[in-house]
Amino acid sequence: MRIISWNVNSVRARLDNILNYIKSRKPDILFLQEIKAQNQDFPEEVFKEAGYTSYVFGQKSYNGVAFLSKIEILNINYDFIKDKLNQARIISGDIKIKKNLVKLINIYVPNGNPIDTEKFQYKKRWLDLFNKKIDEILKKNSNIIISGDFNIIPEEIDVYDSKRYENDALFKLEIRKKFRELINKGFTDVYRYINKKKEEYTFWDYFAGSWPKNHGMRIDHFLVSNNILPIVKNININKKPRGELKPSDHTPIELEII
């Protein structure tokens, strides 16, 4: 089974890119972030023709997350945490794998910059609420796959110039600590587990020639609970979509399980 996560930076501006991509990579489930559309503006019919059911948590202009899926997703939930600003940043649901329910959690973590503003406080509170909620979920179900745009650079090797990002909300130590706290609950960063030393990125800015210079960062992740780890087969950052016409600034990360 192929599960893929991609911050598309507008589902409507990226429609052709997404359609081409799913035709070539054929994900069973695609986690989308930053769809930047309300539910009624989501191109559900187009994806239906391509063979996918849409599960959408939209918002006007900003944020928004969704699943596209070939298989049924049960118990879809739009209020995973109490988001004080009511931003559409998490959609979760359950799939059946060999008679077990596996919880899928698709997240778009707040950016948090600049760090001397309320935005940084919001990111910290958001991550605290998220981590607490994971504790609750773990009591009921220990089969969990969390993926999406974490807006967190886990370690120095995950960014082209770590010094430059020391005081950035994506790399600041207190944020990375919250990521580690989450992992310490019993999760594995699958990319880093499989690729111990590899330096690959999932995001490159649109400006300053970041893409051709490979000035990127690894901020999109798959975390699987340790119950799920034995069924993980492979993970791949697919850089091809980032090099195409009118690309998103993020590129997809592809997980193979079972």
Place this chain on the structure above:
DNA sequence: ATGGCTGAGCTACTCAGA
């Protein structure tokens, strides 16, 4: 290098992204 570029909403320009 707090600029650079891109998208939404709207129709001039701001806000947000990372």
